[in-house]
Each structure stands twice: as structure tokens, then as C-alpha cells.
Amino acid sequence: MKKHEFKDLLNPETVALIGSTSRNRFYFLRSLVSAGFRGAVYPVNPKVRSAFGYKFYSSLLDVPDDVDLVISEVPARVTPKIMEECVRKEVKGVVVFASGFSESGTEEGIRLEKEIVKIARDGGVRIIGPNCLGIYHPEHGLAFRPDLPRDPGPVGFVSQSGGHAINFALIGKVTGLRFSTVVSFGNGCDVDAAEILDYLADDPKTRVIAVYVEGVRDGRRFFNSLKRAAAEKPVVVWKGGRTDSGSRAAASHTGSLAGSPRIWDSMIRQCNAIPVKTFYELVDTVLAFIFCPRVEGRQVGLVSISGGSGVVNSDYCSEVGLEVPQLSESARKKLSGAVQNVGTSVANPIDLAGSFMSPIAVKTVFETLKEESGVDSIIFELAVQYPSFYADFIEDPTLSTAFYNMLIEECREAGKVKPVLIAIPQVAYEDAQRYVRDLFVQAKLPVFPSVERAATALANIINYYMKTVQRK
């Protein structure tokens, strides 16, 4: 019997949805419709005749077509019966949404999980899950929620948690990240993180891999896969259950043994993957990888509107291992010519103060930092509370639009040479903040909600590139 690979499940021609009900408004059916799934969809539920224009079948065995992938929403105790039908129907794989298996810690749950694994192994059917959301693969129109972006992109995400898989896929709408493949694999009783990593390592559409993992059954296999993947492309790993209480929560969430955080951390580093500690650090680091060029030096040029910001932004950068070097004599001279006001600093950090909205000053800053050999990257703090307020103040809204467009152009040009990270902190002026952020995101520039977060992401990618030999 053919052993299907995880990748065989990603491009199904036919999907059957088992247990799709009106109770949850045909959640998975609607997800596939929203994602624009191009193959055939066969919903199965003996109590429903049709929904969304789809005829329902009483049983999987009644579906008058071959079925590649099954998405099962039936409860845990009914799942073995469904698995047997899947074997008879010769489906390639099943996403098992239900929880109540080994993660419940009950004898019954553990027995049920063993039973479905046995049926699947004997019958040549793969399982994703149980206790998971399954696959978001926008290119093929597979999705586990109806509100995810339809267009694909270069980010792969392997997540033991469905909640984190949803959140990361959704945050793409805000950050500009798009996905090749996102998999929520839950208890991972069959298809596990290692196998998905193997796939993403080889997938030419995936440029950066993110991982959320609580625990693995076969540590050696996971770390082999992680090492191989990290040799191909950046792999950012967020380990859940790093503390005693987190581990305890992980055990009841996905039945995982979380393991020692120190061992995990050192293994992740040995694999040359990048460990992160929070959801936002995961998102930010992936964002920096996707939207910044390769960078192999720690020296950052810092630009802001206020002296106080310059001070604390220097602190934030230094604390994550970046350096804020004094600029060369010639650079400072050049900047002094363009940044007129007293009270500004041009030594780095650069504090533009009253010259913040001067096109000459901003252009000179980018030109100077782009050319300065002692500066490897640029963090620009865009404090919208100044230009937006000022445009209101002088009653000329076109002023700020012109300023932002000019700034985007400068960031784009400089961004071809060195990483340019834009921080738009939240203070007030939230409409402006979002409007301006969206302008930058549309221009495919990496935007962060604070300089701390930009600096942390930048330090992560620099650490990676400085350890990694450039591939040809």
C-alpha cells in the first residue's frame, strides 16, 4: 500500500467534509468556499440535504467520486468508524478536528488515539491531528477559516496550536505577510512537525519557516528535520511550555511533554534555527526576514524626531546586541548642512526635531546612512503624532500625504542596499497610525509597532546571517 507523504495531502482534487453542520454554520465548507478551493467538495451529513448550493451525502461511502482529503468534524468517539470508511474509500489523508484524544489524559482518549493511528497505518491513510485545524494552503484554496487572505506568499508555519495558526495567518492582513502553507497539527499522532518541516524545507515557494511547538514524540527525528530545514532557509522556532506552568498547560493542550527549556534552546541554536519567546517576536522576525536584504553587521543608524526617543532607542538597540555607532566626520558634516535646527543631533542617533518633515533633511539622512560604510541597517521611528498633528495644525492634510510618499520612496531606495525597518509606535492618532502603516505595508516595507520590536527582529536576523555562510 502506498505510504502517502504529507505533501500528497496539499493538492487534493476532491475534499469530503464529514460532520459539516448548520450548528457551526458549515464552518469548514464556508472556509473552502472563501479560499476558492478549485476541486470538488462533498459534504457528508445524513441530517442535511444541502447548503451553500452543495448537495450533502449520507456517508463518505456514498460519495460518487474518489476522495483525496477528508476533513472530519465528528466527535472523538465516532472518529474510528470514519477512519475505517476513509480506508475503504482509499483517501490519502484525514484532518481530524475533534479533541478528546490523548491530550484529554483520559484512558478513553488515549485508547481512541491509538485506535485511529492503527487503522490509518494499516490502511494507508495519513492523519493530521487529532485536536487540530489542519491546512491553510491558499494557492490550492484550502483553509481552516473563512477570513484568511486568499493570495499566497513565502511564509510557511508549522503550529501545534490551532489558535496560533489562526492568529499568524490573520496577522498577515496587517503586516503584509502571506503564506505558502500553514499547518495546525495538534496532537501530531501521525503527521508531525518533523514531516511538515521536511516538506517546507524542500518547498520552493517557502522562503522562511515559522514553528510553534509544545513537545515532540521523537526528539531526534524533529531535530534532524529542523537542522536540515535550517540549512536551507531561516527557521524561527517558538517553543510553548518553557516554564513549569506552561508545560503543564501544554500537557493538557496537545498531550505534549514539553521537555527542559534549556535543552530545547540549545538544540534550536545548534540547528542554526532562531529561538523566539513570544508570538509577536515570531511575527516580527519573520517579517524582517521577508522584507529585509541579507545583513552581516550589527551597526544600526537610528532616526527619530525627538532626543528622548534617540536615547531610549539606543538603549533598546544595545540591549538586543546591536550597536549605534557615531557617524563619520564627513557624514555628520553633510547632515548638519541639511538638518538646520538647533537641538537636533546628527551623530547617531539622529534626532531630526523640527526638520522631521523637511524633505531635504529626510533625503539627506537616507542618502548619508545608505552610503555610510559603518552603518549596516537603519531603523526609522515614524512618530505619526507629529506629522499628522502638524498637518491638522496648519490645516493642510496634503502636507502629511506628500511627506509620507516621499518617505516611502526613500525607505524603498535605501532598503535595496541595507535593511530599513520602520517603527510606527502607538501613541494616539490611531487613524493616522493605521493609515500610514498600511501605506508602508502596501509598499512592501517592514513596519513594527515599536523600536524595541524592530530592534529585536533585526538582531535576530543579523545573528542568523552572521552565522550562516552565504549560499550561491
Place this chain on the structure above:
Amino acid sequence: MKKHEFKDLLNPETVALIGSTSRNRFYFLRSLVSAGFRGAVYPVNPKVRSAFGYKFYSSLLDVPDDVDLVISEVPARVTPKIMEECVRKEVKGVVVFASGFSESGTEEGIRLEKEIVKIARDGGVRIIGPNCLGIYHPEHGLAFRPDLPRDPGPVGFVSQSGGHAINFALIGKVTGLRFSTVVSFGNGCDVDAAEILDYLADDPKTRVIAVYVEGVRDGRRFFNSLKRAAAEKPVVVWKGGRTDSGSRAAASHTGSLAGSPRIWDSMIRQCNAIPVKTFYELVDTVLAFIFCPRVEGRQVGLVSISGGSGVVNSDYCSEVGLEVPQLSESARKKLSGAVQNVGTSVANPIDLAGSFMSPIAVKTVFETLKEESGVDSIIFELAVQYPSFYADFIEDPTLSTAFYNMLIEECREAGKVKPVLIAIPQVAYEDAQRYVRDLFVQAKLPVFPSVERAATALANIINYYMKTVQRK
């Protein structure tokens, strides 16, 4: 000659604005008008006849009235002349906005600063600044920007940086914080952080004091004032220039010698003040002090919608020194009755999953956590991407409104007994996020944009209260 105290400058009956020009659209004049200053305002500029309905005077000496406070916008080199006029006019104090004094590092700047200090000392006039924005005191209608909240509140902020003073005052609009007194004092050549701290320590309208400081001239005096203030009320201290590059930036920003960060940190702790490392940690910690009751235990009840969130939220809490205890047998039994779905956890963290929007489940959770003796506080992660999505999904927007109103009521009730911190993370659904956040802020509940930030703030206030003997 009377030595005026800082507090004498806060309630002026007359303010003169020197150097108010159309070039910056009469910034300070507009700020006073916006803040509703109730006394008399006399703008001085020989080149302007009137603006905003105010007659301009050619010189301070022409003003036909006593002047309590002067706000000077003239350049550094003209400031000594203005100071002399202030002495002749017997004003109590002058806010010197101009930079180009000692912070410039130039001989000229250092000389000018010495000169204005001498004139002021000899003549009995106090200086705030130079290189500063001065005073925001909403109760008396003083403000350094026209877009700050007009209503006063219980937060005092002493800031060496004008930018941070603006940002903190502005972020009140979003977080619900309001201010008694905010002072940006820049180089602090006369009125310094210590004197403002002394005032805020005694001010009955100030319940919590925030401090941003880069360096102080008289360390012993500053720490005496800090210690005295911290004995009266919580004082949260953000030290800028904690790193070499941050110190260098501080030197050119406010001419401050930043000093060893380790010594600062231990001195702040010795004073029983609370050291923080970022702007947002400052804001969050003040928010927790203002909107949470006193708490003297580290055990937190964690509620979220997803198992994965429960795991990482437990990690975040543990990493900042909180504990996530298992709930008692009876609490778990009670919760199991209300939280129906399989796949949820009721042990703590509580993962509501499908019961997230069930009023019975939510009410039972709050009732149980409120009564559970082993739980000292509650962090509720409100993932608006679920209720908002679900309300769209079932096409019933009233559903989410009803849910949020119910939740606010529960948080309010429980918040009377134990701190309840609400985290509304940013994922997508930004309109909903903001709408819901504003509902909670209006209900005077402490809202944070992530569980990490809520947990950090909570840990800070717990550390403070557990070290502090309760005052009668």
C-alpha cells in the same frame, strides 16, 4: 527676595508668551486656548499685532498687568535678555523652550546656561528648562500641546524629555489615563526632577508618579526625593541612557551624565520605586496601579479562548515571576459544569474554546476565580478575532455587543475584589479591537495589547505592594 517653589508656577493667574509667532502657528498660545486656561494671556512679539483674538505686546515690560509665568520661545542667545526682563517684571517662573544650551556641548551653550541661571537666582525667578516643553496641568488649563486631554486625573509625570512627555500625555487618550501634572524639564538647570518629585509626593491629586530621567546633577538630592515620594505613593522610574550608546545620546540630548545603569537600578529599588525598561512598560505599570486594587500575592488566574494561548500565557506569567496555580478540586468541578466542550481546560490556565461566548461559562469563570482563595488576580485574554468573526459569521452583530457588555460587567464586579487585567491583542479585526478596547476603557478597566504586557505590569505592582506596608 522670595524664593518661589515649583508649585508656585502651577497656578498662574497670568501667563506671558514671548516669541509666539505665526511661523509655528502660535503653538503655545493655541495650547493654552485648547487647554482652557482661565487666567489672562499676554502674547509678546513686536512683529505681530494680534492672533486668536489676542492683542500682542512689543515687550514683556509693556504688559499692563503682573505676570506669574512666562513661556519663552525665543532662541538661546536672546534668552538672557528675556530673563532680565522677567526679573524686572517680577515673574515667578519661566519655561525656556529653546535648546542650544549646555546640552549642545558648545562653550557658547554652556556659558548661556550659566548666565540665565545666574540672572534667575539673583533675581528670584525660577527656570523650567531650558530645552524643554514645560508644564501640562489640565486642572489649571496649562498645556504644551493643543491636543492633550482637557480633563485632569491622578497621574503625575516628571520627564526630562519633551517627546516622552507628549507621548505619555497623548497615550492617555487611548488607555484612559489622565494627569494631574506633567512636566518636561529638559536640562533642569534650576527646577529639577527632585523638586518636581517633592511637589508630586505632597500633591493630593497625584496618586501615582512616573519619572523619565536621563541623568541628575545632584544624585543624593534626587534619591532623597525619590525615596520620600516612593514612601507616599507608587513611583515608576524609566531611566534613559542605560547603555553606552544610550548614555552618549543622553549627553547630547539633555547634557546629562547618565551614570552606571547598575547603580541606578539598585538605587531605584532601594528607594522602593519601580524601575521599568521601556515606554510601554512605564505606561502599563501606571495603568495597573491606577485601575487595579491592592494585591499581595503572585497567583494569577488565566483565561483565554485557545489552548495554545493558555500555554504561552502561562509561560509569559511565569517568566515575570507570577504563578499560575492549579485550581482547587471544587473550582474545577464548578467550571466543568459550565464549560461544556471537550478540548477545553479548566485547571488554570482556563481555555474556554467553544464556550468562549457562553454567558453561563463566562459568569461561572469569574465567579469561581473571584472566590478561589488561591487566586490573587485575573488576566483575561479577549481575542476579538473570535467573537467579532463569529458575529459576522452568524450575521448577528448584536451578539458580540451583548457578549462584551456582559463581560465588562463581570470584569467590573470581579475587579472590585481582585485585579482583573484585560488583554486585547492585535491580530486583525482592528476596528473591532479598537471598538472593544474603548468600551473597556470607558468602563475604567485596565486594557493591555498583549498578555505579556499585562503580566509584566501586574508583576510590577505586585512586587511593589508585597514590599510595602499598607498605610492606614
